[in-house]
Amino acid sequence: MKKISQNPKVIDDEVRGVIDNHTKQIKDLQTKNKRLDERASTLEGKIQDLQREKESHADQINKQERFPRRNNLRIVGFKSEAEENPIEIAKEVFTNAGVENCRIERAHRDGRVVEGRNRHISLRFLFIWIRLPSFEILARIVPKRIII
DSSP: OHHHHHOHHHHHHHHHHHHHHHHHHHHHHHHHHHHHHHHHHHHHHHHHHHHHHHHHHHHHHHHHHHGGGGGEEEEOOOOOOTTOOHHHHHHHHHHHTTOOSEEEEEEEEESOOOTTOOOEEEEEEEEESSOOOOHHHHHHHSTTTEEO
């Protein structure tokens, strides 16, 4: 007690020094926090811009994927077999539908392999000599087998 009462100026100076040090640290932390808040808001803006750009790109990709599918048909209902030829299956379907002079660029099984379900045959025409009959005619000839 004697030392404390004898040196109140020293204690007062030490307390003021500690308080000044803490005040400086608080101001530094407030400045740093303000910079981080500004940076976070800038990054959030960039994230929103990137999300809009991603959505735009997804729309463009979807549009580009749709155009090549214009000349495609999907045939469903044929059992998958080992060593099958999807082009021959497609030609058989169109022969049964009364379309004999069509040329198929490519045909393949499409979709996931699911046990108990047959995959679709996706085909693309090279060109057609005779115009294809309407969907209604095809639906009557080969019911529930062709989806256009």
